[in-house]
Amino acid sequence: MAIMEVATGRKLTAAVSPLEGADFKQITKKRYFFDWKKEKGSADLFKLTLQGESDILGLLALIDFPREFRMQIHLLCVSSETHGKTKKYDGIAGTLIAFGGRTAISKYFEQACISLLPKTELRAHYKSKYGMMDGGPQLFLEGARLHAIIKKYLP
Amino acid sequence: MSYKKLLQEHSPKDLAESFVFPVNLSAKQQKTADLQLAEGRQKAREKMTDSEKLMGRLLGLKFRMEDYFRAEKPDKEYSFSYFLKLYIELLDMKRRGFAEQIGIDETLLSQLINHRRTPPEYIPIRLELHSNNSIPAEYWFRVIEKDREGAMLLNKAAMRKKEMKYVTGGISVRL
Numbered sequence: 590m591a592i593m594e595v596a597t598g599r600k601l602t603a604a605v606s607p608l609e610g611a612d613f614k615q616i617t618k619k620r621y622f623f624d625w626k627k628e629k630g631s632a633d634l635f636k637l638t639l640q641g642e643s644d645i646l647g648l649l650a651l652i653d654f655p656r657e658f659r660m661q662i663h664l665l666c667v668s669s670e671t672h673g674k675t676k677k678y679d680g681i682a683g684t685l686i687a688f689g690g691r692t693a694i695s696k697y698f699e700q701a702c703i704s705l706l707p708k709t710e711l712r713a714h715y716k717s718k719y720g721m722m723d724g725g726p727q728l729f730l731e732g733a734r735l736h737a738i739i740k741k742y743l744p
Numbered sequence: 745m746s747y748k749k750l751l752q753e754h755s756p757k758d759l760a761e762s763f764v765f766p767v768n769l770s771a772k773q774q775k776t777a778d779l780q781l782a783e784g785r786q787k788a789r790e791k792m793t794d795s796e797k798l799m800g801r802l803l804g805l806k807f808r809m810e811d812y813f814r815a816e817k818p819d820k821e822y823s824f825s826y827f828l829k830l831y832i833e834l835l836d837m838k839r840r841g842f843a844e845q846i847g848i849d850e851t852l853l854s855q856l857i858n859h860r861r862t863p864p865e866y867i868p869i870r871l872e873l874h875s876n877n878s879i880p881a882e883y884w885f886r887v888i889e890k891d892r893e894g895a896m897l898l899n900k901a902a903m904r905k906k907e908m909k910y911v912t913g914g915i916s917v918r919l
Binding site for chain 1 (some may be wrong): 745747751753754756757758759760761762763764765766767769773776777780781783784785788789792796797798799800801802803807808811851881898916
């Protein structure tokens with residue numbers, strides 16, 4: 590998986606792995622926006638780092654709904670210096686969403702689905718950026734659209 | 745920082761490219777939302793083509809294989825036999841028909857699926873050809889190597905004991 594360094598346009602190899610106990614020492618609300626400790630036990634938590642580095646650039650909380658063959662993106666954020674107009678890297682959120690899709694496909698094959706419940710103002714942007722489809726208040730990806738985002742962000 | 749404050753400082757587009765925020769729904773709202781999602785998915789599934797479904801199955805197999813051979817320690821649940829059996833099941837094929845398509849005897853296929861024989865070198869190549877390059881031969885080779893690593897680790901202590909008598913010299917430093 591690759592993310593892009595905005596200043597140079599260089600593609601950098603990233604890795605997504607499960608969040609470990611020791612990681613919480615560096616996860617502050619100031620840098621990662623949410624209280625991630627609160628999510629322990631209720632969601633599967635993952636971190637995105639550059640390959641071989643320990644600094645966390647993005648976090649993901651996934652909730653599995655096995656009876657529906659679905660994984661819900663409950664929470665996602667990039668670190669404070671990697672978002673907005675002055676962001677250092679591009680593609681972190683897309684890579685984490687694609688990772689969620691990969692996890693769902695690995696478990697549920699052709700029935701796999703990932704979903705999220707968007708804030709109203711962001712809804713249209715998730716649809717245009719990631720190809721998400723309407724499912725009532727929730728948005729979802731499955732089938733060819735899910736394969737496409739994985740191909741784009743996890744080539 | 746609250747969502748509202750972030751929204752004052754950043755565009756919705758920027759926020760959508762960096763966050764998925766928590767949204768609280770009442771139990772009643774959640775139930776309705778889940779039903780609407782199920783309906784939306786049902787409609788999408790009705791439009792799903794056979795090749796799209798097959799792609800999903802093959803991707804699932806490929807990702808499981810990657811996770812197996814990239815793991816630090818081999819996962820005992822998985823093996824070449826497991827993945828071969830899964831491949832045939834995902835294609836919804838009978839073993840006899842599959843054996844014919846890759847040009848091997850059904851008995852050999854059965855031995856491979858039942859852990860009774862190490863795969864000959866040509867098997868990963870034939871599987872790559874059969875899958876139209878969807879699952880590269882390298883994936884099958886790496887799975888076979890991971891199986892060997894797992895077997896070696898399982899018997900390592902006994903093997904060391906057995907081989908010790910043959911090693912009469914050695915270096916003095918240890919990394």
